Amino acid sequence: AQSVTQLDSQVPVFEEAPVELRCNYSSSVSVYLFWYVQYPNQGLQLLLKYLSGSTLVESINGFEAEFNKSQTSFHLRKPSVHISDTAEYFCAVSTIQGAQKLVFGQGTRLTINP
Amino acid sequence: EAQVTQNPRYLITVTGKKLTVTCSQNMNHEYMSWYRQDPGLGLRQIYYSMNVEVTDKGDVPEGYKVSRKEKRNFPLILESPSPNQTSLYFCASSRTALMSYEQYFGPGTRLTVT
Numbered sequence: 001a002q003s004v005t006q007l008d009s010q011v012p013v014f015e016e017a018p019v020e021l022r023c024n025y026s027s028s029v030s031v032y033l034f035w036y037v038q039y040p041n042q043g044l045q046l047l048l049k050y051l052s053g054s055t056l057v058e059s060i061n062g063f064e065a066e067f068n069k070s071q072t073s074f075h076l077r078k079p080s081v082h083i084s085d086t087a088e089y090f091c092a093v094s095t096i097q098g099a100q101k102l103v104f105g106q107g108t109r110l111t112i113n114p
Numbered sequence: 115e116a117q118v119t120q121n122p123r124y125l126i127t128v129t130g131k132k133l134t135v136t137c138s139q140n141m142n143h144e145y146m147s148w149y150r151q152d153p154g155l156g157l158r159q160i161y162y163s164m165n166v167e168v169t170d171k172g173d174v175p176e177g178y179k180v181s182r183k184e185k186r187n188f189p190l191i192l193e194s195p196s197p198n199q200t201s202l203y204f205c206a207s208s209r210t211a212l213m214s215y216e217q218y219f220g221p222g223t224r225l226t227v228t
Contacts, residue, residue: 101162
């Protein structure tokens with residue numbers, strides 16, 4: 001079975017500062033990896049995904065995540081955050097064979113202070 | 115507009131009173147799923163459906179029922195709600211089961227059972 005651990009439940013940062021949200025996973029088979037974002041009072045939206053190929057994946061709003069197989073990690077980074085990035089971020093994993101099941105981490109609440 | 119809708123958005127009920135939360139998608143998606151979100155636990159899958167008349171248990175199915183009589187609808191039924199089912203519930207859909215990593219989420223239903 002797969003599991004996902006998000007190491008920080010809350011991350012406060014100042015506007016325009018860099019941020020890293022940490023995610024580690026555990027699986028005995030190959031996986032797909034995802035970050036979802038939940039803005040206040042909304043459902044989750046897919047932010048970015050790693051399926052194969054380049055281990056560095058990017059979103060349209062400046063976030064990036066790097067798949068590190070040896071460290072079983074998929075940390076999310078942004079070099080300069082904006083107030084509008086305030087949200088809860090969920091890391092998720094799906095095995096390549098059992099693609100119908102997404103396993104989510106506990107979530108990290110990112111708070112941007114002016 | 116492509117979307118997943120849920121009703122009601124908010125519900126307060128009493129222990130034992132049967133309730134149904136509706137979920138509908140207008141994207142002709144085959145795969146649909148229900149999750150509950152609890153603080154510190156992330157999202158946990160309750161039930162999923164790979165197509166019409168095909169449903170299966172997720173990680174936390176106890177106390178819930180689902181049905182999939184039509185492709186667009188996937189209602190969640192609580193026959194005898196209990197306080198430990200107080201939670202935020204999300205319905206989600208994806209084009210196929212193999213693409214279930216890219217799920218579209220509804221806005222959520224906040225349920226309180228007293």
